[in-house]
Amino acid sequence: MNKKTTAELALEIRTLAMKQALREGACALCQCLSSSDALAALFNDVLKFDTIDKPWMPKPYSGVPTKDHEIELGIAVYGEPGPAFDKFFFCPPHYSTALYSALAAVGRLDMDALLMFGKDGTVMSENGEMYSPGFEFASGSLAQMTSQAMGYALARKLNGDTGRVFLYLGDGECDEGQTWEAIQAMYHYGLNNITILVDCNGYQCDASCEEIMKKHDLEGRFKGFGMRTFTVDGTDHAAIAALCNTTPDPHAPTVLLCNTKPWRGFEMLQAREPRFHYIPSFTPEEIACMQELTADK
Amino acid sequence: MNNIAIERNIFDREFVAWAKDKPDVVALSADLTRQCELGGFAATYPERFLSMGIAEQNMLGAAGGLAYAGKLPFVFTYGTFLTRRALEQLQLAIALPNRKVRLISFVCGICSPAGPTHQAIDDVNIMRAIPNMTVVECVDATEVRAFLKMSEDIEGPIYVRMGRGALPKLFPDAPVWGKSRVLTEGSDIVVASASICTQEAMRAVAALTAKGLSVHHVHVASYRPFDDEALMTAIANSKYGVISMENHLTTGGLGSIIADHMVTRGIGKKLYRLGVEDQYLHAASTHYLMMHETGMNAMALIQKVEEATGQSFGIESQDLDAEIQLDVLGGC
Numbered sequence: 001m002n003k004k005t006t007a008e009l010a011l012e013i014r015t016l017a018m019k020q021a022l023r024e025g026a027c028a029l030c031q032c033l034s035s036s037d038a039l040a041a042l043f044n045d046v047l048k049f050d051t052i053d054k055p056w057m058p059k060p061y062s063g064v065p066t067k068d069h070e071i072e073l074g075i076a077v078y079g080e081p082g083p084a085f086d087k088f089f090f091c092p093p094h095y096s097t098a099l100y101s102a103l104a105a106v107g108r109l110d111m112d113a114l115l116m117f118g119k120d121g122t123v124m125s126e127n128g129e130m131y132s133p134g135f136e137f138a139s140g141s142l143a144q145m146t147s148q149a150m151g152y153a154l155a156r157k158l159n160g161d162t163g164r165v166f167l168y169l170g171d172g173e174c175d176e177g178q179t180w181e182a183i184q185a186m187y188h189y190g191l192n193n194i195t196i197l198v199d200c201n202g203y204q205c206d207a208s209c210e211e212i213m214k215k216h217d218l219e220g221r222f223k224g225f226g227m228r229t230f231t232v233d234g235t236d237h238a239a240i241a242a243l244c245n246t247t248p249d250p251h252a253p254t255v256l257l258c259n260t261k262p263w264r265g266f267e268m269l270q271a272r273e274p275r276f277h278y279i280p281s282f283t284p285e286e287i288a289c290m291q292e293l294t295a296d297k
Numbered sequence: 298m299n300n301i302a303i304e305r306n307i308f309d310r311e312f313v314a315w316a317k318d319k320p321d322v323v324a325l326s327a328d329l330t331r332q333c334e335l336g337g338f339a340a341t342y343p344e345r346f347l348s349m350g351i352a353e354q355n356m357l358g359a360a361g362g363l364a365y366a367g368k369l370p371f372v373f374t375y376g377t378f379l380t381r382r383a384l385e386q387l388q389l390a391i392a393l394p395n396r397k398v399r400l401i402s403f404v405c406g407i408c409s410p411a412g413p414t415h416q417a418i419d420d421v422n423i424m425r426a427i428p429n430m431t432v433v434e435c436v437d438a439t440e441v442r443a444f445l446k447m448s449e450d451i452e453g454p455i456y457v458r459m460g461r462g463a464l465p466k467l468f469p470d471a472p473v474w475g476k477s478r479v480l481t482e483g484s485d486i487v488v489a490s491a492s493i494c495t496q497e498a499m500r501a502v503a504a505l506t507a508k509g510l511s512v513h514h515v516h517v518a519s520y521r522p523f524d525d526e527a528l529m530t531a532i533a534n535s536k537y538g539v540i541s542m543e544n545h546l547t548t549g550g551l552g553s554i555i556a557d558h559m560v561t562r563g564i565g566k567k568l569y570r571l572g573v574e575d576q577y578l579h580a581a582s583t584h585y586l587m588m589h590e591t592g593m594n595a596m597a598l599i600q601k602v603e604e605a606t607g608q609s610f611g612i613e614s615q616d617l618d619a620e621i622q623l624d625v626l627g628g629c
Contacts, residue, residue: 065395066429067453130394136365138389147358148390154347154359155366158323178386181355188350 006237009105010040014265015297016101018290020117021282028126030262030269030276032098034201035168037235038258039102042166042197045241047086050079057110058123058133074123074135077108083161089149092170092199093140094278096128109133143176150182153191166244167196172204175213180225186253187226194253195244196227199234201260207274222255234258266293301496301621302466307441308401308459309334312371313341315445320345324371325360327353333373333403334461353383360398361390370398376405376417376458380424388427395429395453405434405458406492406544407573407591412580417458418573422549424456425521432521433474436460436492440518443471458492465496465621468516475519477528483511486537486605489528491517491551492544493583494571494593500617501595505602508610512602523554529562537605538567542598547572569601584622 004012017032056077063069075081078088090099097117103109113133116122128135139145146167153165173179186194204212215221223229228249232239243256262276263269268289269276282290316322316338324338325347339346349356353374360370372379379387379402391398402420409415424432431451435441441460448455472478477489481502490498495516502514513531532539532555539559541552552570559568571592578586587593592601599612 064393064428067395137361138393141385141389144358144386144389147355147386148362148365150355151359151362151364151370152366153362155363155368158344158368159366178354178358181350181352182358185349185352185355185359188348 004044004105006040006044006241009044009102010036010237011265012105012297013039013098013101015294016104016114017097018266018294020097020101020114021279022287022290022294023115024118025282026278026280028094028097028278029266030201030203030279031092031095031170031199032101033264033266033269034234034260034262035095035098035199036264037237037260038168038197038199038240039098041237041240042088042244043102043106045237046244047088047166048163049085050082052077052079052108055104055107055110056113056133058113058116061121061123061131071131073130074128074132077103077133083156083159083163085163087149087152087163087165088134089137089145089152089165089167090128090134091139091145091168092142092173093128093135094126095170096126096132099128099134100124103133142170142173143178143182146179146182149194150186150191153186153194154189156193157189157191165191165194167194169196169198170204171198171200171202171209171215171218172212174198174215174218174221175204183222183225183227190251191253192248192251196253196255197240198255198257199260200257201262201276203262203274203276205277211274219257222257226252227255228252229255229257231257231259234260235264266290302438303463304438304466305463306334306461307438307464308444308461309337311442311445313337316342316345319369321367321369322371323347323363323368324373325349325356327351327356327374327378329374329403332461333375333401334459335373353378354386357383357386358390361394361396364391364396364398365394371401372398373401374403375409375415376402376420377415379456380417380420384423391454392427392429397452398454399448400454400456401459402456403459403461407578407586407593408493408544408583410580410582413577416578418546418578419549420456420458421520421545421551422553425554429453430521431455433519434458434492435518436464437468437495438464438466439468439470440472447471447474467496467499472518475522475524477515477517477525479527480514480516481506481512483513484535485511486602487513487515487528487532487535487539488542488598489515489517489539489551489555490542493587494542494544496621497587497593497595498542498598500620501598501602504595504612504617505599505610508612510602510606510610517551520551520554523558529558529564532559532566533562533564535566538569540569540571540598540601540605542571542593544593545572547574547592567605569605571597571601
């Protein structure tokens with residue numbers, strides 16, 4: 001359903017995010033920029049899902065699960081689940097704009113759904129919820145999805161399912177102790193069906209990782225827990241796709257540390273150093289720049 | 298009371314038998330396997346026994362993921378670790394998506410000699426505030442034996458305070474989910490007891506009845522949902538009101554549940570509460586804590602009845618039936 005090159009797709013993800021920023025006047029834009037290349041590589045060259053007839057148009061928000069009410073999960077965008085299809089667990093819910101944009105760009109989410117972003121009564125939540133496009137778990141509290149993904153991957157292993165499990169983390173999330181509890185359990189159970197991508201953009205909510213909580217030798221930490229690790233240029237689509245598609249290690253999960261920048265494709269934002277988490281308002285110069293970058297797109 | 302049967306390791310055996318033809322059932326342990334009546338399952342079904350290490354937060358999250366993938370996870374650890382250490386994971390990975398997960402919680406209330414780190418004296422209060430959660434307690438042999446079969450009909454999560462080791466068989470048959478069990482009928486005063494308090498309450502009620510008081514005594518095993526019109530009617534019709542007696546803080550547990558229901562129905566009777574007063578306890582045997590530091594004993598109940606009725610019954614501890622010694626529940 002998607003004929004774009006991976007580079008074109010990455011650019012479109014960034015463009016859609018900037019259009020949202022222009023519409024709303026505020027945006028978690030830098031997460032979209034830093035993750036755009038990895039998301040493009042995953043959706044274009046890695047993830048295997050069911051095909052769908054037409055882009056998904058979400059229904060209005062219908063409530064949370066109770067004994068009397070079942071909800072439609074956000075993974076409706078991936079068609080029918082099946083043991084041979086991949087799973088993509090996208091942990092940082094504040095990156096929702098990036099995922100929504102990617103899904104729209106590859107034709108799995110209706111472009112008009114993007115106009116509902118953050119609106120009450122819709123499932124297009126600012127913080128992706130289990131009913132939001134591309135999501136199926138509550139992950140608003142960081143590291144929560146990592147353990148759920150670990151349990152899911154373990155069930156796949158016990159069932160003999162062939163589908164792979166991909167997990168996307170932010171680097172700030174690696175501060176959480178629960179992340180490492182989950183990583184140690186992945187190794188204990190030999191969950192080589194898991195590939196983790198970490199968006200190492202170097203910044204978290206307040207400021208840089210260096211200032212807020214040092215992540216000394218993050219690759220060494222994963223390696224020390226038994227993971228097979230790679231550090232890649234987070235804009236190198238071919239390298240990311242090749243590593244994601246490589247033959248699994250006989251035992252270990254695979255971790256890709258993707259080195260990225262929060263101002264990818266929008267250099268002017270670098271002046272906001274060190275605060276890139278959420279941009280509550282843009283300067284006139286930034287708005288003009290985004291208008292130029294998104295013109296005719 | 299002296300001829301009450303004691304049975305050992307009931308849950309361990311029941312779980313092995315029940316899970317035999319249920320291949321989706323998996324058991325998760327945080328390195329407290331024998332301590333949580335899981336030794337039989339681990340030995341019998343090693344491929345379905347999932348050791349999660351001393352990492353409760355991940356264990357609860359993983360249980361949510363396993364349930365989402367179609368497994369039926371049973372999670373085993375102590376009450377404080379489930380409801381304090383891993384509460385957020387329990388809420389977000391299990392309760393919020395309404396996952397079919399069974400949280401098998403041990404050494405609840407004062408049933409641990411390991412002190413306040415292991416004494417879940419607030420777990421009913423915490424768990425009954427969680428949407429989608431069913432909260433029950435099984436510390437009598439008949440309740441433990443009935444739990445697994447009863448659980449089959451509940452699609453959402455269940456938190457169960459489970460008795461371990463040697464347990465008394467106080468009742469003749471299985472409980473009715475959601476309703477209290479009527480032990481004696483009466484019109485002067487209602488006693489609603491739960492957990493290991495019931496055996497002490499039975500001693501007190503027998504002595505009070507012999508003195509001519511008409512006591513309506515019920516045993517409560519279901520905290521949420523709590524849909525017990527018969528109990529509310531008994532309280533409304535009682536002369537002196539109701540006394541709650543629980544293995545829990547006197548705030549937030551059974552006494553508070555009863556208070557909620559009385560108030561919303563406009564039942565204007567007095568409520569007296571026995572249990573652990575507003576404090577943490579310390580490391581000591583269950584028996585010592587019951588008898589000396591909480592309101593969880595027969596003489597405390599008799600004193601409370603005297604306060605409520607304004608009568609003096611002249612009952613001394615030597616007049617009561619023999620105690621059931623609970624220290625066999627011990628071990629860290």
